[in-house]
Amino acid sequence: MDCDVLYKVVVIGDSGVGKSNLITRFTQGKFSKDSKPTIGVEFGAKTIEHEGITIKGQIWDTAGQERFRAISAAYYRGANGALIVYDITNQETFNNLNKWFKEIENQGENGCLNVLVGNKCDLDHLRQVQTEDGRTFAEKHNVSFMETSAQDNTNVDLAFTSLLKEIYKNQK
Ligand code: GDP
Ligand code: MG
Secondary structure (H helix, E strand, C coil), rough: CCCCCCEEEEEECCCCHHHHHHHHHHHHHCCCCCCCCCCCCEEEEEEEECCEEEEEEEEEEEHHHHHHCCCCCHHHHCEEEEEEEEECCCCCHCCCCCCCCHHHHHCCCCCCCEEEEEEECCCCCHHCCCCCHHHHHHHHHHCEEEEEEECEEEHHHHHHHHHHHHHHHCCC
8 A cells, every 4th residue: 555544535615616626736736727527526636744654635526516416425425524615705605604514514424524715815806705704614613724725826735734634633
């Protein structure tokens, strides 16, 4: 095996918030201007070194299922962590967070660790959700929080690696 531990991380949130681009940015260093929902579940993988341990993150993409409000149970099965994403330029994606937190509570595994991510922070001039509101929401749900940009590569590595390290810390 090319890693010591393997963790499954799912990425959820409304369509268009940048989930697929966060994943390709983290796993391939790539960003794409267009949104191209693929069919079926896909995932990317990336390995990090932490405390002498090789941690492999297997990052699952909804592949557009969220548009039909029909993310399959298989998507959540065995997930060690979840990145719950909204778009800071779209208030509605923030308002829908309650739905996503409920979904991970109901469908996710016990002990699944969540992190809240406000994406597209490069578009500050179009901001509809204040950083403070994101932070307050995260505190209320007892999860960590950061704003990211898949485009500018701001905090993307941090979001995924801090989650993977937190999962590791919780399991050892
Ligand atoms: P998904 O539906 O949640 O998977 O979202 P996508 O990753 O397909 O992204 C939706 C659209 O938002 C695409 O046009 C992306 O180029 C754009 N996008 C994604 N992340 C960012 C970001 O951080 N900043 C900006 N400006 N655009 C982004
Ligand atoms: Mg997508």
